[in-house]
Each structure stands twice: as C-alpha cells, then as structure tokens.
Amino acid sequence: MNTPYLSIRNLNKKFSAHPVLQQLNLQIAAGEIVAILGENGAGKTTLLNILLGLLPADSGEVLLFGQPVSALRQSMALRGAIGVMLQQASLPGNLTVQEHLQLFSCYYPEPYALPALVERCGLTNILKQPFAALSGGQKQAVLFALALIGKPALLFLDEPTVGLDVAARQAFWQHIRQAKADGISVILTTHYLEEADQLASRILVLKNGQFIADGSPATLKAYSQTKHIQCCTRVGVPLIRSWPEVQQVVLLSTANTCEGGAEDPSTADPLSQDGHFMPSCVAQSLQIHSSLPEQTLRRLLALDEQLSELSVSSASLEQAFLQLTQLQERRA
Numbered sequence: 001m002n003t004p005y006l007s008i009r010n011l012n013k014k015f016s017a018h019p020v021l022q023q024l025n026l027q028i029a030a031g032e033i034v035a036i037l038g039e040n041g042a043g044k045t046t047l048l049n050i051l052l053g054l055l056p057a058d059s060g061e062v063l064l065f066g067q068p069v070s071a072l073r074q075s076m077a078l079r080g081a082i083g084v085m086l087q088q089a090s091l092p093g094n095l096t097v098q099e100h101l102q103l104f105s106c107y108y109p110e111p112y113a114l115p116a117l118v119e120r121c122g123l124t125n126i127l128k129q130p131f132a133a134l135s136g137g138q139k140q141a142v143l144f145a146l147a148l149i150g151k152p153a154l155l156f157l158d159e160p161t162v163g164l165d166v167a168a169r170q171a172f173w174q175h176i177r178q179a180k181a182d183g184i185s186v187i188l189t190t191h192y193l194e195e196a197d198q199l200a201s202r203i204l205v206l207k208n209g210q211f212i213a214d215g216s217p218a219t220l221k222a223y224s225q226t227k228h229i230q231c232c233t234r235v236g237v238p239l240i241r242s243w244p245e246v247q248q249v250v251l252l253s254t255a256n257t258c259e260g261g262a263e264d265p266s267t268a269d270p271l272s273q274d275g276h277f278m279p280s281c282v283a284q285s286l287q288i289h290s291s292l293p294e295q296t297l298r299r300l301l302a303l304d305e306q307l308s309e310l311s312v313s314s315a316s317l318e319q320a321f322l323q324l325t326q327l328q329e330r331r332a
Contacts, residue, residue: 003066004029005154005185006051011060013046013209020046022209024060030153033176033186035196037321038206044189047206048158051187052084064154080108083152083184085143087159093132097123097142100131101149108150121145121175137168144175155179157188161195173199197317205324213324220320227293228316232283232309235300239276243299245292252285254278277303285309289319 004027011024020043028034038044049055051062053072062069064078071078091100101118105111118124121141126134131142140160147155157176161169169192176199179186190196196203197217205213205220213220226247232255240249278284283306290296293312300307 002030004063005065006187007061007063007066008051009061009063011047011050011062012058013043013050013055014058020209021050021057024209024211026204026211026214028154028185028187030185031180031183032202033180033188033200034202034204035188035190035200036204036206037190037193037196039325042206043209044206045158048156048187048189052082052156076109080110080150081153083147083150083155085147085155085157085160087162089143091131091142094130096128096130097134098127100142101127101145104146104149110151112149112151117145117149120178121148122171135168137164137171140164140168140172141175144172148179153184155184155186157186159189159191161190161192169195193316193318193321203317205321207325217317220324221314221317226289226291226319226323228313229288229290229293229296229300230286230309230311230313231288231300231307232285233300233304233307234278234280234283235303236276236278237284237286239303240286240288240296240300243290243296245290245295246288247291248289250287250289252287254282254284283308 006026006028008024008026011021012019013021024047036044036047046055050057051064051069053069064072065081067075067078072082095103101114101123105114118127121144123141123145126138126142129138131139134142144157144160147157160176161172164172173195176186176188186199188196188199200217203213203215203217203220204211230252237249237251240246288296297310297312
C-alpha cells in the first residue's frame with residue numbers, strides 16, 4: 001500500500017480552554033486536489049500551521065510522507081517535498097522577480113530549471129521588475145513559482161486568489177490544474193466556493209474544529225435535496241412562495257408576450273389582489289429553489305398550460321455548504 005502524502009490521526013488543539021481542532025482524522029494520497037472550506041474561525045489557519053510544523057498540536061499525530069511533521073526542521077529532503085504559499089506571505093520589495101527566483105533556487109538541491117519555471121508561471125515580462133511594483137495577480141504568480149521551485153510532491157495553498165480580479169483568478173486556476181497534471185497533490189484553503197467546485201477532486205468542510213463533510217463536489221452537492229427550477233410562467237411569485245416545499249423564488253425578468261406589446265382587454269385575466277396570477281399576456285422568468293421539485297413542477301403545470309423555457313438543475317455548492325453548516329449548528 002502506498003504511503004499517504006499526508007496523514008492526520010486524532011488531532012486536537014486548544015487555545016486556553018477553547019477547543020479549536022477536535023479529533024481530526026484525514027489521509028491525502030497522490031494526485032488529489034483537496035479544498036478545505038470553512039467559515040472564519042472554523043480552524044483552517046490553525047490546521048494549516050500545524051500541518052506545516054509552525055504550531056504544535058496538543059495531541060494526535062501528523063505525518064508527511066510517513067514521517068512526523070517535526071522532521072521538517074531537520075530534513076532538507078522532506079522540506080523539499082512540500083511547497084507552501086501562505087496568504088500573508090511577503091517578499092522584499094526592492095528585489096526583482098529574477099533575483100527572488102535565483103535566491104530561492106539556492107535552497108534546494110535539485111530546483112526547477114528557472115527558464116521552464118518562468119515560462120510556466122507567465123513571468124517572462126516581469127523578470128526585471130521589483131516585487132513591490134507588481135500587481136496583485138503578478139505577485140501571486142511569483143509566490144506560486146517560489147512554492148514550485150523545489151519540485152514539491154505536495155503543495156499547500158492558503159487562500160491563493162484573495163483580492164484577485166476575475167481574469168487573474170482564472171489564470172491562477174490554470175496554474176493549479178497544471179500542477180495536478182504534473183502529479184502534484186494540492187491542499188487548498190479558500191473562501192471561494194466556485195474555486196473549490198472548479199478545482200477540487202475532494203472537499204473537506206471544517207466547522208467548529210471538526211470535519212463535517214468529506215467528498216467530491218458532486219457528492220456534497222447531492223447532499224442538498226434542493227433543485228433549481230427555471231421557467232417562464234404566468235403563475236405569480238406570491239403563490240409559488242406559499243408552497244411549503246419552495247425555499248426561494250428569484251424573479252429574473254418580466255415580459256409582455258402580446259403581439260404589439262399591449263394586452264388585449266377582452267382576453268386578459270385580471271391580476272388577483274394577492275398577485276397569484278399574472279395577466280394572460282404577461283409571463284415571468286423565474287428561478288425557483290425547491291426541496292421537492294417534482295411536486296413544484298406538477299403545481300406549475302396544473303396552473304399554467306403555457307409554461308415554457310423549463311429547466312431543472314442541482315443545487316450549487318454554496319447551498320450545500322450552507323445546509324451542511326446550518327445542520328451542524330442545530331445539532332451542536
């Protein structure tokens with residue numbers, strides 16, 4: 001059996017009398033991208049610091065490639081097997097990108113070839129620039145290159161895309177996907193649920209110092225019974241909201257469907273005082289979140305024979321995350 005890249009057994013940590021991590025158990029194997037999700041205060045930063053040997057656990061065991069995490073202090077080989085990109089990392093601003101790369105390459109016996117690393121991380125045009133002059137996305141690309149420079153097998157990324165614009169975030173996602181394609185396992189902490197959904201092969205949800213979920217994005221989304229129904233209908237929003245299985249109704253648009261844009265008074269259905277039905281010529285595009293989508297669809301079809309533009313999709317990872325964390329709070 002192959003040795004796990006990371007193994008955690010019965011890990012506990014307290015600050016004063018407050019438990020921060022409680023009886024955590026986890027194994028991460030080769031080829032995984034594992035995203036750790038959790039609200040502020042869930043224990044993500046504490047866990048990451050313990051995994052990197054920056055903070056001692058109160059009890060339990062942490063093994064990196066079968067060796068105690070404490071061996072990081074003495075073993076250059078073990079340190080070279082991991083790459084780290086911390087959220088609060090900073091570099092001397094007066095050194096150029098090239099100088100930083102050359103300096104870090106000296107720390108490893110067999111570093112990544114700098115020309116290949118520069119091309120891979122898109123640093124060619126900024127090599128001569130001082131670090132302080134870089135944009136946020138460029139700084140993150142440099143920090144990622146420094147995390148890769150020792151040719152790690154396991155990469156720790158702590159909130160790597162915080163503060164980046166959409167284009168920079170998408171570019172960074174490509175770097176992570178390429179790392180996985182190269183056989184590097186990745187442990188990623190993030191507040192962006194879309195990021196975890198797009199990148200992770202496995203998601204861990206940390207709540208009050210405990211893992212309350214562990215599975216693929218599809219598995220976690222399947223946990224939520226909520227479905228999204230999108231349709232164009234004359235059934236009014238107040239009526240749909242009154243159905244017990246409906247959790248939310250989002251009005252996307254309202255359109256007058258009569259030819260010429262005006263309603264024919266002789267055929268119009270009056271709008272009820274409670275807004276349960278729209279006039280016959282007016283249709284609304286809605287997104288309906290329902291825990292019993294089949295029942296909701298039967299109601300809609302019974303009331304509106306002209307129902308159109310119908311689609312049904314699974315709940316988002318965000319909804320599944322919220323349901324999981326809220327359920328854990330109710331149980332606590």
